[in-house]
Amino acid sequence: MAKQLVIVESPTKAKTLERYLGSDYSVAASRGHVRDLPKKTMGVDVESDFLPEYGVPEEKADTVEHLRKAYRRATGLWLATDFDREGEAIAWHVAEAIGADPRAANRVTFTEITPSAVREAFERPRRIDFDLVNAQQARRILDRIVGYRLSPLLWEGLRRRDLSAGRVQSVALRLIVDREREIAAFAPIEYWSVDARLTPQDRGGEFLARLVQAGEEKLAPSPDKKGLLLSTEEEAEAHVARLRTAEYRVAEVRQKEVKRSPAPPFTTSTLQQEAARKLGFSSRRTMQIAQRLYEGVNIPGEGQVGLITYMRTDSVNIAEQALADLADVVRLQYGSQYALKEPRRFRKKQRGAQEAHEAIRPTSAGRLPEVLQTFLDRDQARLYRLIWQRTVASQMAEARFDQVSVDVEAHASDEGIRYLLRATGQTMTFDGFRRVYLEGRDDTADEDAESLLPALTARQALRLLELLPEQHFTQPPPRYSEASLVKTLEENGIGRPSTYAPTISTLLDRGYVRLEDRRFHPEDIGVVVTDTLVDHFPDIVDVGFTARMEEELDDIAEGEAEWVAVLREFYEPFMEALDRASGKIAPPEVILPELCPRCPEEGREAAHLVEKLGRFGRFVGCGNYPECKYTRPLEGDQRPEPVLLDELCPESGHPLMERTGRFGPFIGCSAYPECKYIKKEPPKSTGVPCPKCGEGELIERRGRFGPFYSCGRYPSCDFSVNYQPLPDPCPECKGLVVVARGGATRCTSCGRAWDAEGRELSAEEAAKLVPKSRGGPRKRTRSRAGAGRPSSRTRAKRTA
Numbered sequence: 139m140a141k142q143l144v145i146v147e148s149p150t151k152a153k154t155l156e157r158y159l160g161s162d163y164s165v166a167a168s169r170g171h172v173r174d175l176p177k178k179t180m181g182v183d184v185e186s187d188f189l190p191e192y193g194v195p196e197e198k199a200d201t202v203e204h205l206r207k208a209y210r211r212a213t214g215l216w217l218a219t220d221f222d223r224e225g226e227a228i229a230w231h232v233a234e235a236i237g238a239d240p241r242a243a244n245r246v247t248f249t250e251i252t253p254s255a256v257r258e259a260f261e262r263p264r265r266i267d268f269d270l271v272n273a274q275q276a277r278r279i280l281d282r283i284v285g286y287r288l289s290p291l292l293w294e295g296l297r298r299r300d301l302s303a304g305r306v307q308s309v310a311l312r313l314i315v316d317r318e319r320e321i322a323a324f325a326p327i328e329y330w331s332v333d334a335r336l337t338p339q340d341r342g343g344e345f346l347a348r349l350v351q352a353g354e355e356k357l358a359p360s361p362d363k364k365g366l367l368l369s370t371e372e373e374a375e376a377h378v379a380r381l382r383t384a385e386y387r388v389a390e391v392r393q394k395e396v397k398r399s400p401a402p403p404f405t406t407s408t409l410q411q412e413a414a415r416k417l418g419f420s421s422r423r424t425m426q427i428a429q430r431l432y433e434g435v436n437i438p439g440e441g442q443v444g445l446i447t448y449m450r451t452d453s454v455n456i457a458e459q460a461l462a463d464l465a466d467v468v469r470l471q472y473g474s475q476y477a478l479k480e481p482r483r484f485r486k487k488q489r490g491a492q493e494a495h496e497a498i499r500p501t502s503a504g505r506l507p508e509v510l511q512t513f514l515d516r517d518q519a520r521l522y523r524l525i526w527q528r529t530v531a532s533q534m535a536e537a538r539f540d541q542v543s544v545d546v547e548a549h550a551s552d553e554g555i556r557y558l559l560r561a562t563g564q565t566m567t568f569d570g571f572r573r574v575y576l577e578g579r580d581d582t583a584d585e586d587a588e589s590l591l592p593a594l595t596a597r598q599a600l601r602l603l604e605l606l607p608e609q610h611f612t613q614p615p616p617r618y619s620e621a622s623l624v625k626t627l628e629e630n631g632i633g634r635p636s637t638y639a640p641t642i643s644t645l646l647d648r649g650y651v652r653l654e655d656r657r658f659h660p661e662d663i664g665v666v667v668t669d670t671l672v673d674h675f676p677d678i679v680d681v682g683f684t685a686r687m688e689e690e691l692d693d694i695a696e697g698e699a700e701w702v703a704v705l706r707e708f709y710e711p712f713m714e715a716l717d718r719a720s721g722k723i724a725p726p727e728v729i730l731p732e733l734c735p736r737c738p739e740e741g742r743e744a745a746h747l748v749e750k751l752g753r754f755g756r757f758v759g760c761g762n763y764p765e766c767k768y769t770r771p772l773e774g775d776q777r778p779e780p781v782l783l784d785e786l787c788p789e790s791g792h793p794l795m796e797r798t799g800r801f802g803p804f805i806g807c808s809a810y811p812e813c814k815y816i817k818k819e820p821p822k823s824t825g826v827p828c829p830k831c832g833e834g835e836l837i838e839r840r841g842r843f844g845p846f847y848s849c850g851r852y853p854s855c856d857f858s859v860n861y862q863p864l865p866d867p868c869p870e871c872k873g874l875v876v877v878a879r880g881g882a883t884r885c886t887s888c889g890r891a892w893d894a895e896g897r898e899l900s901a902e903e904a905a906k907l908v909p910k911s912r913g914g915p916r917k918r919t920r921s922r923a924g925a926g927r928p929s930s931r932t933r934a935k936r937t938a
Contacts, residue, residue, distance in 0.1 A: 154434030197902030251444030295723025343592025406635030429896030
């Protein structure tokens with residue numbers, strides 16, 4: 139019997155939908171895009187109004203053929219790809235690839251995979267929105283033009299084939315590089331504050347008050363504020379000397395109630411920011427886990443269930459029915475005093491926010507985190523709890539505080555100067571939404587932190603206990619974390635919800651930046667690429683220009699601009715800049731006054747040494763290269779002096795010594811070269827259980843071909859894997875999932891794989907992620923005399 143065909147992106151989503159639609163429908167998965175621009179050519183005919191040359195990639199041929207056959211057997215076609223521009227484009231590509239009429243196909247969208255949402259979507263199908271398709275198409279072509287025209291220029295000029303440039307990634311890189319330069323150029327400014335520890339004359343109760351005014355002049359709390367700045371210790375001490383003999387009295391007491399409101403429910407960017415702050419997740423990791431929660435998890439008694447709404451959204455809106463459900467949960471779980479009389483509705487003012495979409499929220503607030511954690515893996519449970527708490531808190535009562543501000547007068551009797559000091563305190567009288575959730579912070583103090591003051595009244599006499607002058611220095615701006623970088627990109631209109639995670643992954647994968655203590659540091663090559671682009675392509679790395687391009691893409695999506703015109707307006711100036719830069723990009727080199735020490739030894743006239751950029755950063759080389767291959771680290775011959783340690787060498791008995799070698803610091807015997815002992819670093823545990831024995835943990839080790847991961851119970855268990863294991867098991871077979879190329883992940887057991895955003899890849903794409911042996915092909919030989927004998931040495935078995 140023929141059925142209606144429904145096409146979605148992922149098999150997990152297909153499995154969830156099949157439960158809801160019944161036997162009249164057949165659900166198939168496209169596994170992402172089924173058509174794309176060619177890999178080896180630009181694939182855009184600029185002269186023909188930027189006509190894209192789409193084709194079915196080889197690895198998608200079987201998928202498309204399967205969908206085409208299913209369509210021919212079906213009685214109708216329903217395209218249920220994701221609810222965004224990318225999903226709209228996939229729906230159009232699928233229809234074109236299987237021979238369906240894109241303008242006649244049923245298009246259904248939903249922000250949550252629940253029976254009611256799916257039923258409502260299928261009752262109200264629409265047609266493909268070609269404005270959204272064209273907006274996605276314009277973005278894809280724009281990025282292809284920049285990548286295919288600009289990246290080769292960087293390759294040729296900087297002599298590195300692993301470089302790339304892009305509209306969003308290059309701006310993000312510039313933000314990181316500019317911040318590093320701000321930090322390097324920062325000159326700290328000294329300033330002083332003066333606090334007084336006081337107590338009422340008639341009873342106890344100490345408190346601190348800060349000096350805020352001297353005579354008629356108000357003090358500046360920091361150098362960037364207006365007022366009198368205490369710049370030196372001498373200036374501060376002059377006031378302290380007068381305050382030591384002053385009389386203190388309460389001048390005024392002000393009391394008021396302060397209310398705090400909860401943060402809005404999550405958008406894509408705020409989820410990534412908060413997951414980075416509170417859970418330590420990368421943006422990519424957050425999106426992978428959220429994708430699985432959205433597409434469906436098997437819950438006993440319910441089957442395959444979508445637990446959260448669509449995770450690529452810039453809306454903070456919540457559906458009316460969901461608001462009613464949240465109110466019930468708040469009353470049931472926390473009591474009526476925490477519930478709102480009317481739902482709290484949020485609106486996002488940013489351009490491009492789509493209020494028809496929803497914020498990221500649980501599909502059912504009644505599914506409590508503590509109940510679901512039994513059926514989810516650890517990271518899924520943690521992210522679900524975060525989403526649940528933020529959503530529920532957004533519909534809870536405000537927190538209330540009693541805030542007290544006290545002004546204290548100090549009269550210096552000898553000089554008649556009147557000083558004013560101020561103390562503030564607050565106590566929380568009702569926790570409200572804070573009982574469930576409090577938003578994280580990057581680099582600012584908690585303004586709601588409690589501080590108590592004793593009961594004070596106007597004109598009350600006070601006794602000085604101690605004066606506390608304190609030196610301060612202004613601080614440089616902090617380096618970007620993943621959370622603060624995403625926040626800055628969003629605030630400046632750079633990119634869209636779906637682009638943040640891939641952008642950060644690209645910067646890390648290209649080696650443009652590194653993460654240290656969860657902060658971005660630019661590498662030398664990242665600085666050089668940024669400087670090159672700023673010099674020759676200032677628009678590409680200009681925040682304002684890139685934001686305007688995003689607005690023009692929004693105009694296309696809203697039907698207010700024509701996509702070819704937008705591309706043409708960008709292309710012509712871009713090509714002019716490309717022509718001007720051709721032949722002018724070169725690796726940065728700085729000629730040093732020092733002459734090469736090796737040239738005279740080899741019978742050549744000594745050339746000046748040159749500071750150059752290599753694959754692993756800056757170094758010093760000879761100007762006669764390639765005739766002279768003399769090199770040394772940028773710091774010159776000066777490496778850190780070896781440091782003797784208290785620990786003794788286990789082989790010679792001499793003290794061990796910390797040295798710096800060609801590949802960085804290491805600990806070896808101080809009796810080198812007579813003793814060549816080098817202390818090995820202890821293996822690092824990953825926290826991932828061994829999938830073979832289930833008893834040990836996988837630990838990171840170093841081998842001949844680099845790092846690998848093996849069971850901590852070796853040699854009792856010989857399991858090992860070459861790629862970094864992840865704590866979350868495969869959602870299908872519960873096998874070990876490892877990091878693969880390009881930010882993808884794959885299961886070592888069933889072979890399934892997912893891209894950087896968590897979308898499942900086709901079998902063909904997944905197969906290409908399986909690495910070849912690092913040591914090259916091994917020849918297997920069998921000795922006749924030793925056939926069937928066990929080896930005298932057990933070798934750890936590596937599983938790719």
